[in-house]
Amino acid sequence: MKFRYAYQQFFSHISIIIVAFLVLSLLFAHYIESLVYENKADELVSYGKAIISDIDHNPEDTGRIINQYSTVLSKRKMTFSMFDQGFNLYSVGKRGPTITNLEPEQLREIAKGHTLVVNADYKTFGSEGVTFVVKPYINNGRFYGGILIASPISGTSAMIEKVNQFLLYTILIALGVSFLLSWLLSRLHVNRIKRLQEATSQVSAGNYHVNVPASNFDEIGELASDFNRMVNKINRSMEEIESLENRRRQFMSDVSHELRTPLTTISGVIEGLKNNMIPEGDKEKGINLVSQEAKRLIRLVNENLDYDKIRSNQIQLFREDIQLQEVLEIIQEQLYLQAEEKSNQIIVEADPDVHVNADYDRLIQILINITKNSIQFTTNGTIWLRGRSEQNDTIIEIEDTGVGIDPKEVENIWHRFYKADISRTSNPYGEFGLGLSIVKQLIVLHNGEIDVFSEKDKGTKFIIRFKNEKNAAV
Numbered sequence: 421m422k423f424r425y426a427y428q429q430f431f432s433h434i435s436i437i438i439v440a441f442l443v444l445s446l447l448f449a450h451y452i453e454s455l456v457y458e459n460k461a462d463e464l465v466s467y468g469k470a471i472i473s474d475i476d477h478n479p480e481d482t483g484r485i486i487n488q489y490s491t492v493l494s495k496r497k498m499t500f501s502m503f504d505q506g507f508n509l510y511s512v513g514k515r516g517p518t519i520t521n522l523e524p525e526q527l528r529e530i531a532k533g534h535t536l537v538v539n540a541d542y543k544t545f546g547s548e549g550v551t552f553v554v555k556p557y558i559n560n561g562r563f564y565g566g567i568l569i570a571s572p573i574s575g576t577s578a579m580i581e582k583v584n585q586f587l588l589y590t591i592l593i594a595l596g597v598s599f600l601l602s603w604l605l606s607r608l609h610v611n612r613i614k615r616l617q618e619a620t621s622q623v624s625a626g627n628y629h630v631n632v633p634a635s636n637f638d639e640i641g642e643l644a645s646d647f648n649r650m651v652n653k654i655n656r657s658m659e660e661i662e663s664l665e666n667r668r669r670q671f672m673s674d675v676s677h678e679l680r681t682p683l684t685t686i687s688g689v690i691e692g693l694k695n696n697m698i699p700e701g702d703k704e705k706g707i708n709l710v711s712q713e714a715k716r717l718i719r720l721v722n723e724n725l726d727y728d729k730i731r732s733n734q735i736q737l738f739r740e741d742i743q744l745q746e747v748l749e750i751i752q753e754q755l756y757l758q759a760e761e762k763s764n765q766i767i768v769e770a771d772p773d774v775h776v777n778a779d780y781d782r783l784i785q786i787l788i789n790i791t792k793n794s795i796q797f798t799t800n801g802t803i804w805l806r807g808r809s810e811q812n813d814t815i816i817e818i819e820d821t822g823v824g825i826d827p828k829e830v831e832n833i834w835h836r837f838y839k840a841d842i843s844r845t846s847n848p849y850g851e852f853g854l855g856l857s858i859v860k861q862l863i864v865l866h867n868g869e870i871d872v873f874s875e876k877d878k879g880t881k882f883i884i885r886f887k888n889e890k891n892a893a894v
């Protein structure tokens with residue numbers, strides 16, 4: 421069964437208010453009633469006292485005093501009667517109450533000198549309710565009789581009724597106002613919760629771009645700010661997942677693309693050989709082509725594995741102090757033929773004192789990759805391999821006078837499979853666009869930095885900075 425939260429709130433407010441009003445008004449009505457009766461009784465007692473004292477002072481004027489008082493009291497709807505020590509009435513005002521109607525116990529108490537006060541009585545003097553007081557007259561410790569004064573309740577209860585009526589109106593107005601207030605408060609609360617609930621259903625429906633008004637004012641406000649934080653976190657995670665997924669997709673399509681050319685060549689040559697479609701003289705050429713392409717595939721797989729290993733910190737560097745000039749000369753020697761093929765000259769400019777703290781094999785890998793690129797993109801030019809020290813660091817520069825890189829593309833050259841110009845992918849020995857991404861990861865692993873400065877058609881300069889912190893292997 422569904423019981424709306426607004427109604428729950430409303431009913432709980434209202435029930436508390438009603439109980440509070442009931443208790444308060446009952447207490448108040450009771451208090452007012454006893455106050456009014458007490459007042460009445462006090463009035464009767466003081467009249468009784470006055471009559472007794474007047475008679476006491478002027479015993480000879482008793483008749484006149486009684487007449488006087490009975491006129492005054494009858495105007496106030498009060499009646500009284502006098503009695504002697506035997507409780508016999510000896511002077512009764514107009515239709516005064518009969519003392520012998522009282523209980524013997526009550527009479528005994530009166531004879532002892534106690535004033536009897538009865539706030540509301542319906543049996544002693546007929547069915548009409550009265551308030552009555554019996555005041556004994558004691559002189560020198562002796563009981564001589566007393567006075568009995570009664571007043572009908574009707575006046576008193578009419579007054580109480582009026583007060584109660586007034587009380588009822590006040591309660592009704594207060595109840596009305598509190599109904600209204602409670603309804604407004606309940607709606608206010610429910611609306612705030614509703615906003616949260618709507619936002620939550622949007623999130624569960626897959627829309628993570630929602631926000632609810634938050635505050636530090638109360639728990640609902642804090643819940644809202646927690647909710648916003650949660651949604652922001654989900655958003656960030658979703659973006660991360662999306663970019664990871666994009667990268668994965670891009671990687672798969674890049675790898676497939678790179679695989680297709682060598683595999684097509686291999687498959688074509690093998691089909692040709694199988695069907696004897698290749699003339700005898702060209703067979704060796706075909707087999708060489710298959711071998712080259714197979715090597716290319718192996719390089720693709722190895723370099724990808726290498727990249728992943730470096731990225732996920734799976735390789736260990738063995739850092740040592742290496743004389744830079746020697747290394748640069750090795751590179752020059754290794755790439756001499758390739759440079760010659762494109763009419764390039766390689767110049768090494770390094771001080772024999774300059775050392776670099778690095779992993780030897782990985783340093784060679786870095787320099788070969790960059791220098792090979794320079795040879796690839798330079799014809800009839802010069803390639804400088806420079807080494808120098810700068811404060812505590814070792815700087816290696818590889819500069820060429822080649823085609824340069826478009827400023828728009830400079831940022832991308834570090835990405836896996838990025839090749840600036842698709843038309844340049846004709847080189848059968850490489851150009852997967854993997855070289856520089858591996859270089860970058862290796863330099864990061866060495867805690868070094870690499871920058872590139874290039875101008876279209878003028879040349880390119882790579883600057884590597886190795887920090888010479890000893891034993892900084894990761």
Ligand SMILES: Nc1ncnc2c1ncn2[C@@H]1O[C@H](COP(=O)(O)OP(=O)(O)OP(=O)(O)O)[C@@H](O)[C@H]1O
Nearest residue numbers: 793794797833839840850851852853854855856880
């Ligand atoms: N010295 C350079 N001059 C001009 N462009 C360069 C130079 N070095 C790199 N580039 C550009 O950066 C791209 C990425 O280089 P990278 O070494 O990563 O890949 P690649 O040489 O094309 O292929 P791979 O190194 O896998 O054989 C190159 O394709 C080229 O467009």
Ligand SMILES: [Mg+2]
Nearest residue numbers: 789793855856
């Ligand atoms: Mg390269």
